[in-house]
Amino acid sequence: MGVHHHKIGGGKLLIAIVLNLILTVVQIVGGIISGSLALLSDALHNFSDVSALTISHVAHTLSSKKATVKETFGYKRAEIIAALFNASVLIAIGIYLIYESFVRFYDPQPVVSVWVVGLGMLGVIVNGGSIWLLEAEAKGNMNIRAAYLHLLGDTLTSVAVVAGGAAMYFWHIYWIDPLISIAIALYLIYASLSLVKESTGVLMEFVPEDLDVEEIAEAVAREPDIKNIHHLHIWRINDREVFLQAHLDFEQNLSLQEVTRRIEKIEKMLKHRFGISHAVLQPEFMRDDEKDLIKGES
Incomplete structure (x- = not known):
């Protein structure tokens, strides 16, 4: 039963990796053409998803390996290490996006909003589908939850990108582009901190919080x-x-x-x-x- 669970989770991770890799390439091209920082931010998030999902997939596979006389616990903590790494990367990305957004906020640039809306919608579809694939596994696995958080952050990013693109198209409010990026970055940092705390607690061998x-x-x-x-x-x-x-x-x-x-x-x-x-x-x-x-x- 346990081996079967790992195979299912690994297969779903692989599908999510391929979908996000395609989306990343498309959004990078679209972001350059449109000049949208929010769209490039979304592409950067999706690229981080590809890395995060790949790391999660490898860790998920390693964790199912049997214990040996040399590795008496097997690789059970591979997923915890992956969760800590991915959550830390998300925080770093969030800080970088805040910096870039402030630079753009004081110097708003015209944006081709049609590209922003179209590719933002594509991001919602791809990331939403990936979330649906991993939702069940995310509830009981810290590693999958870290990958799930990446995807959830990107889905919210894409929704915000679509809303911002619509505002730029109808009202030419270009400063909303970096403002959306700041809001997304703050959410990513907030969502990742609890995962960093929990995974660090496991690695430090702290008593689980739900036990007295x-x-x-x-x-x-x-x-x-x-x-x-x-x-x-x-x-x-x-x-x-x-x-x-x-x-x-x-x-x-x-x-x-x-x-x-x-x-x-x-x-x-x-x-x-x-x-x-x-x-x-x-x-x-x-x-x-x-x-x-x-x-x-x-």
């Missing part, structure tokens, strides 16, 4: 014969798998068979209640070590 460490520790400590839980670590391998590692103090010197049974029960509780995919619990009895919940905390 103290609540988890209390739930484990309430299990029979558990005296203390300490040296607790919780982290994500990717946007689906959560790992937990901790030491457990037992109140009695139980048999190994009984300890194993208690730990299996705790593992099931952690999985069903908190979504912990994999737990490594080290049993201890009368061990003289630090008992801080988080090792090294003050």
Whole structure:
């Protein structure tokens, strides 16, 4: 089932890459002919989409590779790295577009608005179709969500380009062209910051935001014969798998068979209640070590 999901996502990414590559070339030519910064901005966004989707496609393929004795986790974090890179690129593009827009804002240039409206509509169709292709996968995959954000940003860009082109055609308001670019750039920066924060959190092995460490520790400590839980670590391998590692103090010197049974029960509780995919619990009895919940905390 998991392999099948990867194949579907990869195929859809490939289609989106081809569509956006064609659109990029067409809009670059149209932007040069029309003299529209907004249209060239849209083309630049689409070029970033091609790069982002290609990186996402490669990462998506790598993440499905099996673990080996050298790569014991496989390439599960390839998609997180791709998500961080793509979101960071979006922020950089947004900053660049703001700079270019301010330059053009103080020196508005005549624009052939018919080209702007026509190619803007083409952008809406292509990017809208790409969004439809990736919408389901974007909900459960940080890497696909980064590519999805690129496409969503471009769809909004294209809609704004069409509206701006219409305003230039009917009212000759050419300063609206860089104004649209600024609005689009600000949206891209805003939408990308949360993804940068989330992907960085995964790479830094922070506790997922939806989990409460103290609540988890209390739930484990309430299990029979558990005296203390300490040296607790919780982290994500990717946007689906959560790992937990901790030491457990037992109140009695139980048999190994009984300890194993208690730990299996705790593992099931952690999985069903908190979504912990994999737990490594080290049993201890009368061990003289630090008992801080988080090792090294003050």
